[in-house]
Amino acid sequence: MSGPVYDRVALIGLGLIAGSMAHAMREKGLAREVVGHARSAETRAVAREIGLVDRVTECAAEAVEGADLIVLAVPVGAMEEVAREIAPRLKGGATVTDVGSVKKAVIDGVAPHLPEGVHFVPAHPLAGTEHSGPRSGFASLFRNRWCILVPNGADRAAVDRLADLWRGMGANVDEMDADHHDLVLAVTSHTPHLIAYTMVGVADDLRRVTDSEVIKYSAAGFRDFTRIAASDPTMWRDVFLTNKDATLEILGRFTEELFALQRAIRTGDGDHLHAYFTRTRAIRRGIIEAGQDTEAPDFGRAGVTR
């Protein structure tokens, strides 16, 4: 990398994603100065204590003043409110971006508030963990993961510069339109999360199988679900409320398939089950070949817990 991509970057929200960006930008020298703001005094105090950014401001509008890049890193449902608050203080020629997991709703909420002469380049890094808050970020979060930009007609130079920042943080960059992004993510992330939450809720509800047994005997499968279902409730509430149509569509397809498998179990149709389970293996092979996961059994957790 040859010097900073932006002079001053303002992070609004100081959780997992913003924190990881702060660590990564610092490690790679991608910004001359990183300013940050979070709504709660507690998060701001932690950010100061651990030196997460160069300067923590008391309000969002203050943070964006003079910034070349403004990153909205709050739950999707809070984006519009934040955009309204910072809009009057944005520098002409600055770029506003976000990291929200849904893109259409963010564009609809944010774009109308931004003044002429400010570029808006929505983005979504496909990287995360089940942890949240100002202490949860780490510099390598985005390494070898995808970041999807949704330029939506934005200025080409502004888009390319943001792409440089994401590449600098280790991500691979791709572009997509908002609707397609929301559908792809409904399949690869949003619906799987809802299903995991549901299954863990069912286990929690079952009185004959006590909680302690569910916990004690949680094997692969359920254990993975519990990790997914430990993600931040506010973030996920907002994802489902704002990516409603795509999620409901995929959920409809899911229930249809599930009912077919359920009927096969009830009628003892082993051939149907076997054929279905064989087909799904191919996707897994593709993911490993694409380098999105390791083939080590059980993710090499053998070395971690066993």
Place this chain on the structure above:
Amino acid sequence: MSGPVYDRVALIGLGLIAGSMAHAMREKGLAREVVGHARSAETRAVAREIGLVDRVTECAAEAVEGADLIVLAVPVGAMEEVAREIAPRLKGGATVTDVGSVKKAVIDGVAPHLPEGVHFVPAHPLAGTEHSGPRSGFASLFRNRWCILVPNGADRAAVDRLADLWRGMGANVDEMDADHHDLVLAVTSHTPHLIAYTMVGVADDLRRVTDSEVIKYSAAGFRDFTRIAASDPTMWRDVFLTNKDATLEILGRFTEELFALQRAIRTGDGDHLHAYFTRTRAIRRGIIEAGQDTEAPDFGRAGVTR
């Protein structure tokens, strides 16, 4: 450990579980001799090539001759057939056990074929990976995992001896009755697997989201599902066919909850979603405290692939 627990152990089936037992027994000196058989010439050849066991036999009946412990490590649906085949050659006083993921169906299938004077102690190690076959086993698979014994009225000394073997291989041992085992596993493993298979099948079906996009952008959530859905089709077909009642019961509860969440999304009931997602976090904390998983974000995969 003070010497072998069994003199001669016969493994019928030489896949992930039997192979891991062979490695673990050898590493800890738990058996004086381990004999093995698998139905296909190919598996037997691989087992010989890698020296998985001390001796590979051409038929199952031959393997069990003179054995003190016989381990049935084939898919649940094949257990009865194998029991019928080996029954005439079992040594008086020998113990027959299995490692099947379902217990009631295995007991119903196997017990009637075993002669008087042979002990039957069903078991289920709660450990596995998505890989299978004679090359997939490793000695540490059972370390710190649970093995559930379902004594079903068997001789106490025979049960205790089998428990010693499992402890010797690193497992924690517990006892349960068959029906309860099958219900607990329907919750913690079988239904989650069915759901993961379903979701991956839905993704595979969707024509607007091409396979390559699903693979390319598979993030946490879906990626975990694909791993689960890469498990052996025959094993899982048999699990669902033989644990039908418990699986259908839990599936019914699952769909009920899923419909409630789906309605909350449709009507925009964010409070319902938020409350549900908050409740499921507690189970995750329990699992980490119980040592069944690590708190490292994303299972510490950061260090593996990122």
